[in-house]
Amino acid sequence: MSSATQTLEKLVSQASPSVAGEVEKPQVLVGIATCALAAGARDAMDAAKAALNGNDGVTLGQVGCVGCCSVEPLMEVRKPGEPPRLYVNVDAGRAAEIIRRDVMGGQPIPEWQIEAIEGLGTPAKGAATGAQDSEVIDRFTRDWRRLDYFSRQTRICLRNVGRVDPENIDDYLTVGGYAALAKCLGELSPQEVIDIIKAAGLRGRGGAGFPTGLKWQFTHNAPGETKYVVCNADEGDPGAFMDRSTLEGDPHSVVEALAICAYAIGAKRGFVYVRAEYPLAVQRLKLAIQQAEERGLLGDNILGTDHCFHLEIRLGAGAFVCGEETALMASIEGKRGMPRPRPPFPATSGLWGKPTNINNVETLANVPAIILLGADWYSSIGTEKSKGTKVFALAGNVVNTGLIEVPMGATLREVVFDIGGGIPGGRGFKAAQIGGPSGGCLPSQYLDTPTDYESLQAAGAIMGSGGLIVMDDTVCMVDIAKFFLTFTQDESCGKCTPCREGTKRMLEVLQRITAGSGEALDLERLRRLGAVAQRAALCGLGQTAPNPVLSTLRQFPDEYEAHIQEKRCPTAVCEALVHYFIVEDKCIGCGLCKRVCPVHCISGEARQPHVIGDDACVRCGACYERCPVDAIVRQ
Amino acid sequence: MTTRFKKEVLDTPAWWQDLDRYIDEQKNNNPGHVQSALIPVLHYVQDRYGYVPEKAVNHVAQSLGVPTVYIWGVASFYSYFSLTPKGLYTIRVCAGTACYVQGSQAVMNEFIRRLEIQPGQTTEDGLFTLEEARCLGACGQAPVVMVNDRVHAKVRPEQVPDIVAEYTALAHASAEAQA
Numbered sequence: 001m002s003s004a005t006q007t008l009e010k011l012v013s014q015a016s017p018s019v020a021g022e023v024e025k026p027q028v029l030v031g032i033a034t035c036a037l038a039a040g041a042r043d044a045m046d047a048a049k050a051a052l053n054g055n056d057g058v059t060l061g062q063v064g065c066v067g068c069c070s071v072e073p074l075m076e077v078r079k080p081g082e083p084p085r086l087y088v089n090v091d092a093g094r095a096a097e098i099i100r101r102d103v104m105g106g107q108p109i110p111e112w113q114i115e116a117i118e119g120l121g122t123p124a125k126g127a128a129t130g131a132q133d134s135e136v137i138d139r140f141t142r143d144w145r146r147l148d149y150f151s152r153q154t155r156i157c158l159r160n161v162g163r164v165d166p167e168n169i170d171d172y173l174t175v176g177g178y179a180a181l182a183k184c185l186g187e188l189s190p191q192e193v194i195d196i197i198k199a200a201g202l203r204g205r206g207g208a209g210f211p212t213g214l215k216w217q218f219t220h221n222a223p224g225e226t227k228y229v230v231c232n233a234d235e236g237d238p239g240a241f242m243d244r245s246t247l248e249g250d251p252h253s254v255v256e257a258l259a260i261c262a263y264a265i266g267a268k269r270g271f272v273y274v275r276a277e278y279p280l281a282v283q284r285l286k287l288a289i290q291q292a293e294e295r296g297l298l299g300d301n302i303l304g305t306d307h308c309f310h311l312e313i314r315l316g317a318g319a320f321v322c323g324e325e326t327a328l329m330a331s332i333e334g335k336r337g338m339p340r341p342r343p344p345f346p347a348t349s350g351l352w353g354k355p356t357n358i359n360n361v362e363t364l365a366n367v368p369a370i371i372l373l374g375a376d377w378y379s380s381i382g383t384e385k386s387k388g389t390k391v392f393a394l395a396g397n398v399v400n401t402g403l404i405e406v407p408m409g410a411t412l413r414e415v416v417f418d419i420g421g422g423i424p425g426g427r428g429f430k431a432a433q434i435g436g437p438s439g440g441c442l443p444s445q446y447l448d449t450p451t452d453y454e455s456l457q458a459a460g461a462i463m464g465s466g467g468l469i470v471m472d473d474t475v476c477m478v479d480i481a482k483f484f485l486t487f488t489q490d491e492s493c494g495k496c497t498p499c500r501e502g503t504k505r506m507l508e509v510l511q512r513i514t515a516g517s518g519e520a521l522d523l524e525r526l527r528r529l530g531a532v533a534q535r536a537a538l539c540g541l542g543q544t545a546p547n548p549v550l551s552t553l554r555q556f557p558d559e560y561e562a563h564i565q566e567k568r569c570p571t572a573v574c575e576a577l578v579h580y581f582i583v584e585d586k587c588i589g590c591g592l593c594k595r596v597c598p599v600h601c602i603s604g605e606a607r608q609p610h611v612i613g614d615d616a617c618v619r620c621g622a623c624y625e626r627c628p629v630d631a632i633v634r635q
Numbered sequence: 636m637t638t639r640f641k642k643e644v645l646d647t648p649a650w651w652q653d654l655d656r657y658i659d660e661q662k663n664n665n666p667g668h669v670q671s672a673l674i675p676v677l678h679y680v681q682d683r684y685g686y687v688p689e690k691a692v693n694h695v696a697q698s699l700g701v702p703t704v705y706i707w708g709v710a711s712f713y714s715y716f717s718l719t720p721k722g723l724y725t726i727r728v729c730a731g732t733a734c735y736v737q738g739s740q741a742v743m744n745e746f747i748r749r750l751e752i753q754p755g756q757t758t759e760d761g762l763f764t765l766e767e768a769r770c771l772g773a774c775g776q777a778p779v780v781m782v783n784d785r786v787h788a789k790v791r792p793e794q795v796p797d798i799v800a801e802y803t804a805l806a807h808a809s810a811e812a813q814a
């Protein structure tokens with residue numbers, strides 16, 4: 001056994017975890033993460049604490065979000081020798097009752113458990129499809145794979161989320177944390193570490209899917225004494241929250257991975273660049289770094305070896321473009337976050353001109369698992385070209401909103417329908433938007449597309465960070481294209497003309513179309529402007545900004561035509577194209593619509609059918625909402 | 636009409652000393668790269684002051700030895716930094732994709748109507764600043780509204796009056812407690 005591993009074992013033997021490890025006495029775990037707090041998890045925690053009233057026979061602890069955002073707050077009750085119970089929608093009242101009846105009284109409450117929720121609680125059909133052979137991986141799913149929702153998942157990135165207290169390093173140490181770092185420092189040369197990552201086939205999860213081992217190799221090979229590692233936790237794609245959840249639920253996996261990466265490439269200093277919009281993630285990461293320093297897992301002479309690595313946090317300041325690696329580094333240097341042309345790539349000239357390796361949070365979180373379980377194990381999961389798993393943030397019009405992790409290559413249908421539970425309210429599926437402002441919309445004929453880098457690209461979207469917004473048939477695709485372009489136009493840093501002017505002109509065209517003054521030539525204009533920005537823009541922001549427009553144009557040409565030719569918005573979303581009118585037969589002449597109309601454009605005698613004056617109508621929808629007999633139609 | 640609600644402004648010698656201490660710390664952390672301390676320092680000012688006032692910019696410029704125009708350039712590039720004072724409560728309506736698809740625009744419109752201000756503006760009484768946010772990372776709870784540090788989940792337009800009333804009451808209560 002190497003001395004690094006021995007030093008680590010000593011730390012492990014002295015660890016006093018809050019919730020991790022064997023269940024020796026009853027445990028009550030409350031998910032505390034940004035999403036859970038929004039749903040009221042703090043109240044649940046406080047109520048549970050009050051109900052326990054200092055009873056030290058029960059452990060009350062916090063964990064990250066296990067991904068079932070739609071039924072948060074969650075509370076898991078675990079007792080020695082009993083299957084765990086996951087309570088959903090736990091408000092303060094439920095929390096107190098669960099403590100009283102289940103934890104203290106031994107009377108579980110089935111109607112509040114996840115099994116009572118249709119879809120989420122469905123028993124697993126057959127064997128688990130996820131590769132959960134390794135007991136080291138994903139302790140949470142191991143307990144919960146009796147449910148269909150979890151049995152279809154393979155959680156590598158999220159392996160500890162739900163099973164460790166993210167604010168206690170001893171929890172992480174108890175579940176094998178920092179063993180991968182000890183293995184690297186004690187047994188492997190930097191080149192051997194890089195070879196493992198290469199052989200595993202890990203690719204960057206920040207968007208582009210670049211082979212991680214290769215990137216490490218370039219930075220390793222680059223000449224120079226001073227090198228840096230950077231973790232990209234800027235997570236700018238609106239609708240993606242896997243990096244936040246990973247940092248909030250298991251920050252040490254990222255810290256450990258950065259220390260490993262630093263060893264492999266020869267860096268002594270590193271930065272985590274986190275969005276300022278994620279205060280809880282920042283707080284937990286700060287704590288993690290501090291605790292790792294206290295245990296000698298960061299800083300000088302890590303685990304008694306020569307390896308020195310200092311890690312700092314830098315906050316973003318609300319600029320989407322800073323997710324782009326060269327802009328991000330400019331921001332760390334204290335400049336405006338503007339990208340610069342590559343090459344030179346950061347691997348040869350990054351922070352302050354020194355070789356720099358930059359990786360995304362999810363990419364890094366996979367690293368310790370790969371080091372411990374081996375490249376063969378990792379590369380056995382996923383598809384030929386896309387190895388391992390991908391975390392998707394499922395949001396929008398989908399029943400089970402939340403965070404899931406599936407083997408690469410799972411189809412969109414599995415993700416949206418089998419795991420996501422399909423579309424709520426009996427509506428139809430219209431499209432899955434994947435890849436955020438750089439991605440595209442995939443309609444139903446693409447539901448059997450495997451979610452790997454190449455297949456998604458071939459279908460006209462991109463993997464991106466894994467934000468997956470499901471859209472039902474009430475969503476207007478022209479409006480969505482306008483939405484994304486408004487975003488990218490606003491976030492364009494203005495440095496290069498194709499992006500600055502191109503996105504602006506395209507947005508003007510879309511505004512015109514949705515306002516009802518589009519012309520036939522506009523579609524051609526969009527295609528041409530889009531093609532120029534794709535080819536000529538300086539960075540990924542401008543190069544990919546046209547994607548949401550071009551993909552909707554390709555998949556939903558009829559909808560654009562309706563807006564332009566017929567001046568009609570098929571889903572009645574674009575306000576200027578919406579018309580309200582009263583169905584004569586249905587109107588009972590109650591006059592309520594007339595009274596709520598802010599511009600007095602509704603006329604009619606009492607108990608006689610009323611009429612809306614379309615010219616004066618401001619399309620506020622007040623009459624539509626007010627009508628007691630649904631006689632007003634919106635079209 | 637005068638502003639009635641104001642955040643406590645810590646414009647004391649001790650405040651400036653704390654800032655200097657922080658600047659020194661950042662300078663020491665970044666030997667040879669003083670400029671790299673700038674954004675952390677701006678965060679520090681904004682966190683504690685509520686915005687980045689001109690006198691702080693001048694002060695930071697001197698301490699770091701960076702021209703003021705440079706600092707203005709950086710501060711104005713990043714939307715997180717506010718160069719004007721904000722209301723007691725900043726209401727941030729998420730306009731991320733998940734929230735948009737779930738109807739955040741209607742929620743925003745309701746705030747605009749109720750508060751009679753546009754995004755980016757502050758009510759005359761100094762109580763509320765209205766802002767549009769980019770994804771707050773709670774997309775599973777869309778549409779999301781954040782008031783200062785508190786996140787409200789699954790907000791419907793009908794709930795907007797209650798949210799406004801809740802914080803108005805809170806402000807009045809704390810104003811009375813102080814008086």
Ligand SMILES: Cc1cc2nc3c(=O)[nH]c(=O)nc-3n(C[C@H](O)[C@H](O)[C@H](O)COP(=O)(O)O)c2cc1C
Pocket residue numbers: 203204205206207208209210212232233234235236237320321322323324325326358359360361363364465539540541
């Ligand atoms: C406009 C733009 C925004 C980006 N935003 C992010 C982001 O928020 N998070 C991220 O990890 N990568 C982002 N990237 C990708 C990074 O430039 C970079 O490729 C990535 O951090 C590399 O890490 P990986 O190899 O582990 O994926 C963005 C790229 C562009 C062009």
Ligand code: FES
Pocket residue numbers: 238239240729730731732733734735769770771772773774775777778779
């Ligand atoms: S889109 Fe609103 S919280 Fe993510």
